[in-house]
Amino acid sequence: xxKLLHADNNRMxxxxxxxxxxxxxxxxxxxxxxxxxxxxxxxxxxxxxxxLLLFLPMVCxxxxxxxxGHEFGNGAIRNKLIVGHLRSHVYTSWMxxxxxxxxxxxxxxxxxxxxNCAVEGGFDELTAKPLIIVWTVLLCELLCNAAMSLLLAVIxxxxxxxxxxxxxxxxxxxxxxxxxxxxxxxxxxxxxxFFPQGxxxxxxxxxAPEKPWMYILCSLSAxxxxxxxGIYHFRRKDLN
Amino acid sequence: xxxxxxTRGLTKRYNHFxxxxxxxxxxxxxxxxxxxxxxxxxxxxLIRLVCGLQFPTEGSFTLWNTDNKDAKINLMRQRMGAVVExxxxxxxxxxxxxxxxxxxxxxxxxxxxxxxxxxxxGLADTGKKKAEHFSLGMRQRLAIAVALCGNPDFxxxxxxxxxxxxxxxxxxxxxxxxxxRERNITFLISxxxxxxxxxxxxxxxxxxxxxxxxxxxxxxxxxACRKCVSLKVTDAEALVRxxxxxxxxxxxxxxxxxxxxxQPNITELALALWEDRCEILxxxxxxxxxxxxxxxxxxxxxxx
Numbered sequence: 001x002x003k004l005l006h007a008d009n010n011r012m013x014x015x016x017x018x019x020x021x022x023x024x025x026x027x028x029x030x031x032x033x034x035x036x037x038x039x040x041x042x043x044x045x046x047x048x049x050x051x052l053l054l055f056l057p058m059v060c061x062x063x064x065x066x067x068x069g070h071e072f073g074n075g076a077i078r079n080k081l082i083v084g085h086l087r088s089h090v091y092t093s094w095m096x097x098x099x100x101x102x103x104x105x106x107x108x109x110x111x112x113x114x115x116n117c118a119v120e121g122g123f124d125e126l127t128a129k130p131l132i133i134v135w136t137v138l139l140c141e142l143l144c145n146a147a148m149s150l151l152l153a154v155i156x157x158x159x160x161x162x163x164x165x166x167x168x169x170x171x172x173x174x175x176x177x178x179x180x181x182x183x184x185x186x187x188x189x190x191x192x193x194f195f196p197q198g199x200x201x202x203x204x205x206x207x208a209p210e211k212p213w214m215y216i217l218c219s220l221s222a223x224x225x226x227x228x229x230g231i232y233h234f235r236r237k238d239l240n
Numbered sequence: 241x242x243x244x245x246x247t248r249g250l251t252k253r254y255n256h257f258x259x260x261x262x263x264x265x266x267x268x269x270x271x272x273x274x275x276x277x278x279x280x281x282x283x284x285x286l287i288r289l290v291c292g293l294q295f296p297t298e299g300s301f302t303l304w305n306t307d308n309k310d311a312k313i314n315l316m317r318q319r320m321g322a323v324v325e326x327x328x329x330x331x332x333x334x335x336x337x338x339x340x341x342x343x344x345x346x347x348x349x350x351x352x353x354x355x356x357x358x359x360x361x362g363l364a365d366t367g368k369k370k371a372e373h374f375s376l377g378m379r380q381r382l383a384i385a386v387a388l389c390g391n392p393d394f395x396x397x398x399x400x401x402x403x404x405x406x407x408x409x410x411x412x413x414x415x416x417x418x419x420x421r422e423r424n425i426t427f428l429i430s431x432x433x434x435x436x437x438x439x440x441x442x443x444x445x446x447x448x449x450x451x452x453x454x455x456x457x458x459x460x461x462x463x464a465c466r467k468c469v470s471l472k473v474t475d476a477e478a479l480v481r482x483x484x485x486x487x488x489x490x491x492x493x494x495x496x497x498x499x500x501x502x503q504p505n506i507t508e509l510a511l512a513l514w515e516d517r518c519e520i521l522x523x524x525x526x527x528x529x530x531x532x533x534x535x536x537x538x539x540x541x542x543x544x
Contacts, residue, residue, distance in 0.1 A: 003347030010344060016332070075328035079386060080345055082291045082324075084317030238254075238294040240325070 004085055004093035012067060012097050021063040021101075022108055028055045029109060033116050042122035042205070045113050049205045052109050054176075057142060057196045058169045060105050061149040064098045065161045068150065072157035077239065087235045091154070095227060098146040106139065113205075126206065133208035134199075137215045141196045144219040147226035154234045172197040193218035242269040244394050244426045245290060249299035252285050252450075259285040261450040262299065267428055267443070272420055274441030275430040276534060282450040283430035284325060287398045290428075291322045303394070318346075321387030322396035327379045328386070331372035335363045335382050338371055342389040353389075361385040361415060377408030384415065395419070396428045401436055409436060416440055434530045448538035463491070467527045468499040471520055478518035482509065499526070 012018050029048050036047030071077040080090050117123055152161045176197040179188035192198030193215050202209045209215055245267040252260040260282045267273045277283050288294040290301060292313075301308050303316040329338050339354045358364045361381040366374070371382060380400060387395055397416075401409045417440055419425045431437045437444075444461055446453040456464070470493070473479045479498050483490045489501040510520050 003345060006347075007341060007344035011330070011341060070330075074331060075324070075326055076330060076341075078291065078293060078322070078324055078328045079342055081293055082317060082320065082322045082387075083346055083390065084292075084314035085345070086314060236295075238288075240288070240293070 001089045001093060004080065004089055005096055008093050008097045009100065012063075012101065015067065017066055017070075018063055018101065021059045022105065025055055025059045025105060026108060026112060028059075029112050040120075042117065042120070042125060044120050045117045045122065046205050048113050048116055050200055052113070053138070053196045053199050053203075054173050056102075056105050056109060057145040058166075058173075060098070060102050060142065061145060061152075061165045061169060062162060063101050064094075064146060064149040065153040065165050066158075067097070067101075068094055068153035069158035069161055072239075075240075081239070088231050091150070091231050091234045094153075095147065095150055095230075098150055099143060102139075102142045102146050106135075106142065110135070130206050130208040133212045134203050134205065137203065137209060137212050137219075138196055138199065140216045140219040140223070141194065141199065144194055144223040144226065145196060147223040147230070151226045151230040151233070154230055154237065169197070176200045194222050195219075241266075243267060243302075243305075244269050244271075245301065245303055245428065246305075247286070247290075247299065247301040250286065250289065250296050250301060251298035252282075252289060252294065253297045259450055260289075260296075263447070263450065263452045265445045265452055265455060267426060269426055270420075270424055271443045272416065272427040272429065272441050273443045273445065274437040275428060275445050275447065276432070276434060276437060277430075277447035278432050278538075281432075281447045283432075283447060284398055285450075286447075287322065287324055287396055287428070287430060290396060291320075291324060292317060293324065318390070319392055320394040320396065321389070321392040322398070323380070323383045323387050323400060324396070324398045327383030329371045329379060329382060332370055334368055334370060335366045335374075335385070338382060338386060339389060342386045346390045348390060357385045357388055360388070360418075362411065375408075377404050377411065380404060380408065380412060381415065384412070388419075391423075392425065394426045394428070398430050399432075400429060401431070401433060413440055434534055438530045446534060446537050453537045461530070461533065465529060465533050466501055468501050468525075469503065470497060470499050470522075470524045470526055472497045472522040473513065473518055473520055475513075475516060475518035478513055478516040481516075482512050496521075 029051055032048050032051035033044040036044060077090070081087070117126070149165060152165055155161070156164055172191065172195055175188055175191065177200065179201050188198065189202070192202050192209070199209065243266050245265070247263055247265050250260055250263045251258070263282070263286065275283050275286070285294070289296050296308070303313060303320070306312050306316045330341060333341065335358060336354060339357060340351055343351055343354070355364065361384055363378060363382055363385065366378070371379060374382065384397070384400070400412050404412060413436065416427060416429070420427060429437065429441070442458050443455070444458065445455045471479060473496060476492060476496050476498055480490065480492065483498070483500060488504060491499045493499050506520070506523060513520065
């Protein structure tokens with residue numbers, strides 16, 4: 001398992017896909033700062049955070065699906081199974097790499113938000129408690145997003161999975177934006193328990209959602225369910 | 241005999257299509273086993289099962305006497321390498337980087353041996369050229385090098401010369417022979433290019449429509465394909481006595497039929513046999529090559 005993790009991590013961190021994904025994420029956040037920051041302290045940073053809720057899950061999802069899909073596409077996955085690696089280990093290694101990608105994406109985004117906050121001012125207004133709660137909830141929901149993306153990657157490897165992921169992420173984005181404009185709708189609120197896009201209407205940098213434990217519990221449970229389902233499916237899948 | 245791979249009644253079904261049906265095969269240690277069959281006969285399916293890419297519907301197989309349902313089968317798989325269908329490579333990596341990646345997958349402590357592998361497959365001077373810019377022959381050789389990482393004892397190659405130019409075919413053939421002789425690596429090679437396979441294989445398995453039609457050694461195949469005159473007689477013992485007296489090589493293939501590996505004077509032979517009241521009922525000349533033999537085994541009609 002550690003061998004696989006070493007190999008997968010190495011491939012991910014050196015891949016053009018990962019670098020391009022992270023640069024795109026940073027670029028999208030900077031555009032959000034520029035478009036929505038209007039000189040008031042924390043305004044651009046808050047807009048950046050809302051942008052992060054939209055773009056980070058999408059970028060992480062694409063990276064995970066294309067990273068795994070690439071192994072299916074060029075047959076490199078065979079090189080792992082032929083030499084005796086267990087399928088559950090192969091899948092777990094992908095999941096861990098997905099989590100690492102998510103953490104790196106979060107770290108880059110947080111650093112960029114901090115830089116923007118320092119530039120436009122407003123550091124004094126930030127308080128630790130809501131920040132920690134919001135970022136913890138976000139992390140759990142991103143883990144759920146990573147587990148779901150990986151499941152999608154093994155069910156529909158390659159471009160098909162990426163297209164389905166894009167449609168799903170885009171639908172979530174639209175639903176969340178419409179719900180944010182039109183007020184709370186019950187089933188949209190349910191989405192917010194599982195997916196970062198749903199947090200748009202209910203959380204902000206300085207405003208933690210009500211009952212955050214509920215978000216953490218729901219998203220982590222869903223992540224575990226997606227992970228278990230993914231392993232179950234992958235262990236039975238016939239590969240070419 | 242020591243077998244690296246043995247299958248017993250291996251069956252694989254995809255919904256209503258049966259790709260392999262009750263297939264049993266035996267790959268001896270140190271052999272170059274040619275797995276022969278036309279397209280769609282089930283060769284690649286068997287290889288996928290052996291490599292753990294798919295699961296048998298029924299039946300089982302053993303690798304070094306370890307059953308496929310035994311948890312230790314994954315340890316046995318560490319002793320094998322394979323190239324299944326297309327070369328499994330990362331196109332944006334160089335030859336060296338592809339080998340380094342496989343070394344990491346295998347958990348090898350250092351990259352020692354990569355230079356030797358690259359030299360072995362003739363890719364030592366590819367430098368920073370990415371695998372996506374390699375010719376098909378180069379990719380095939382790199383895939384073999386990836387399969388050779390970790391010094392396997394058993395190498396499975398699925399149609400290794402498909403799409404290669406004559407130079408590439410010669411290179412892959414010589415590489416296989418070299419690995420078999422110098423490193424005593426056992427090979428399972430599937431192919432439908434019989435002429436090429438006949439230059440290297442020591443054992444054969446002929447498969448058709450998912451069934452193993454026949455397994456034989458290269459020696460047995462050579463005998464079966466030798467030019468001979470097949471004589472059907474009323475008294476085979478009399479014919480055997482006469483052939484022995486004349487010092488002519490022969491094989492009794494059925495109770496009343498004898499294959500004679502020479503061009504005897506049939507009139508003289510018939511006169512000699514008549515003294516023992518033995519008649520020649522029929523006389524047929526056989527001159528089969530591997531292709532002819534294969535077609536005689538599986539029938540000539542197309543299965544497509």
